[in-house]
Each structure stands twice: as C-alpha cells, then as structure tokens.
Amino acid sequence: MLIKKLKNKKTSSAKKSVKYKDWLIPQLENKKQAMSYLNAAIDDYQNHGKSEIVMLAFSHVVKAQGGIAELAKKTKLNRQTLYRTLSGKRNPGLDTILNLIQALGFRLKISAN
Numbered sequence: 001m002l003i004k005k006l007k008n009k010k011t012s013s014a015k016k017s018v019k020y021k022d023w024l025i026p027q028l029e030n031k032k033q034a035m036s037y038l039n040a041a042i043d044d045y046q047n048h049g050k051s052e053i054v055m056l057a058f059s060h061v062v063k064a065q066g067g068i069a070e071l072a073k074k075t076k077l078n079r080q081t082l083y084r085t086l087s088g089k090r091n092p093g094l095d096t097i098l099n100l101i102q103a104l105g106f107r108l109k110i111s112a113n
Helices: 002-008 020-027 031-048 051-064 067-075 079-086 094-103
Strands: none
Touching: 020 051, 031 051, 051 067, 051 079, 067 079, 067 094, 079 094
16 A cells, blocks of 8 residues: 555655756847857857758747747748748758848857867
C-alpha cells in the first residue's frame, strides 16, 4: 500500500524540465541578448557556411520581438514572404536582410577580422 501511495504522490522537489525554445524566446525579448544571439549565429555562419542557422536565429528573435505579423507591418513584406525567408530554405536578398535587421531595431556593421 505504501509503495502505491508513493508512486501516485507527486514530489514538489522534482524540477520540471523546460524545452530549450521555451526558455530561449523570453531571453531574446531583451535587445542585448537578441543582438548577442544574432551575432553568434552570424559568426557560426562565417565559420561553417550554414545560412539556415542564421535564419533560424532570426526566426527566434522575430518570435521574441512580437512575431511575424508585427514584423510584416514594420517591413511592409507579406507574412508568406517572411515565413519563407525565415525558413532557412531560401537565400534572401540583401534588401530583405537589411529590412529585417532594421525592423528588429538593429543595424548592420562591418568590422575587421
């Protein structure tokens, strides 16, 4: 009987795990955190050449900063275009990237290696 009670009892000391994305998105609401995250993704792209990682990072920041609908208003791009752009399955043009960066409240800067 005691074993049955223990199996059914939930312990309050047990920590619940949180999915990475559920933890990440609130962190990226902070502009400095979002900027660092995007810079890390761009650095990773420069080292490994995988643009889908950069676009995934942008999609996380977009979600944290108000979502696709809000971004569509700021960029004057339709939502379908933004979803396709952020999917990582296509390479957006420079105009689209710069528009996205500006709409998120950032700017592109060039620096020496």
